[in-house]
Amino acid sequence: MLLTPLLLGLTACVSALGGHGHDSTFNNPIFPGFYPDPSCIYIPERDHTFFCASSSFNAFPGIPIHASKDLQNWKLIGHALNRKEQLPRLAETNRLTSGIWAPALRFHDDTFWLVTTLVDDDRPQADFSRWDNIIFKAKDPYNPKSWSNAVHFNFTGYDTEPFWDEDGKAYITGAHAWQVGPYIEQAEVDLDTGKAGEWRVIWNGTGGMAPEGPHIYRKYGWYYLLAAEGGTGVDHMVTMARSKTLSGPYESNPGNPVLTNANTTSYFQTVGHCDLFQDSNGNWWAVALSTRSGPEYLHYPMGRETVMTAVSWPEGEWPTFTPIAGRMSGWPMPRDAKDIRGVG
Numbered sequence: 001m002l003l004t005p006l007l008l009g010l011t012a013c014v015s016a017l018g019g020h021g022h023d024s025t026f027n028n029p030i031f032p033g034f035y036p037d038p039s040c041i042y043i044p045e046r047d048h049t050f051f052c053a054s055s056s057f058n059a060f061p062g063i064p065i066h067a068s069k070d071l072q073n074w075k076l077i078g079h080a081l082n083r084k085e086q087l088p089r090l091a092e093t094n095r096l097t098s099g100i101w102a103p104a105l106r107f108h109d110d111t112f113w114l115v116t117t118l119v120d121d122d123r124p125q126a127d128f129s130r131w132d133n134i135i136f137k138a139k140d141p142y143n144p145k146s147w148s149n150a151v152h153f154n155f156t157g158y159d160t161e162p163f164w165d166e167d168g169k170a171y172i173t174g175a176h177a178w179q180v181g182p183y184i185e186q187a188e189v190d191l192d193t194g195k196a197g198e199w200r201v202i203w204n205g206t207g208g209m210a211p212e213g214p215h216i217y218r219k220y221g222w223y224y225l226l227a228a229e230g231g232t233g234v235d236h237m238v239t240m241a242r243s244k245t246l247s248g249p250y251e252s253n254p255g256n257p258v259l260t261n262a263n264t265t266s267y268f269q270t271v272g273h274c275d276l277f278q279d280s281n282g283n284w285w286a287v288a289l290s291t292r293s294g295p296e297y298l299h300y301p302m303g304r305e306t307v308m309t310a311v312s313w314p315e316g317e318w319p320t321f322t323p324i325a326g327r328m329s330g331w332p333m334p335r336d337a338k339d340i341r342g343v344g
């Protein structure tokens, strides 16, 4: 009889694709449209959920937060910036390129921390008042009221992120105003008051324009520093350095850039401004921004979107990233899939 072997064949096919019931393929962009500068974390203690924050410039509500259980189905769960009193000055910044640049989302002490910059892009780079660096925190990112008002700290730059060292001390790393250099700087900061220590240069990048978007990961006895260079156009790239101590000196990865679509004819151009996170299986993933503008890079009506890729990071070595394309295949998707709160 014909039907039985056909059904058996179908069953075998489905289970080979799915492994333990989950696919390892996904499509980019994971967040289509205006979601630049993604920063993502995986929080096992919050019901095994991935959370991401994106830049929102002058839009209000600002700083969208996405959540997922399986890296395939994402839901916009709210906005960190959702009440005027959190940051009244947002209403006063002019220019499309002003407003909220590059939030960094992290989880520490059972609290979500979000560090970012409100930029007045019509003021000179070296003007201290151009860069309003701010800290938000929340216990429950699903509840808009849980997000605090902004706590301000002084830094003449942008792309700021919090990092807690082994001793519990908090540091902020950021990109110094790029026209006036130097580049990646760091200071100890009291995240509750915004009181900052002395800013020190920890890395100048590999020579690309505007080293920015720094993220630090303590892994395998090293502090790994991830950054973006080349500007957010077609030369955009992701580079890495590492050090045995948080304050440096950081040595560049000889294999830089670790991720870029520069000098390719890919439909996905301007790949950069990356963040890394690990899933429940210990597998590494990266998110970055990209424009679907290739190969000509003339028009990209969808703006800067969020893309994702699989990363292989053997112990003690430099990570390797799968180049960004539309149809991706990566690690088996996490098995914790359950609906995000609020989804039927």
Ligand SMILES: *[C@@H]1O[C@H](CO)[C@@H](O)[C@H](O)[C@H]1NC(C)=O
Residues within 6 Å of the ligand: 152, 153, 154, 193, 194, 195, 196
């Ligand atoms: C930031 O700098 C200004 C001007 O020097 C100062 O008045 C203010 O107290 C500083 N803020 C913090 C949080 O240190």
Ligand SMILES: *[C@@H]1O[C@H](CO)[C@@H](O)[C@H](O)[C@H]1NC(C)=O
Residues within 6 Å of the ligand: 181, 182, 183, 201, 202, 203, 204, 248
């Ligand atoms: C970075 O470059 C500046 C000059 O712009 C230099 O003073 C500084 O020593 C350099 N820092 C590092 C860590 O390479």
Ligand SMILES: *[C@@H]1O[C@H](CO)[C@@H](O)[C@H](O)[C@H]1NC(C)=O
Residues within 6 Å of the ligand: 235, 236, 237, 257, 260, 262, 263
């Ligand atoms: C792209 O090619 C140019 C010209 O050869 C080169 O200078 C640049 O470093 C390349 N960019 C990347 C990110 O590979």
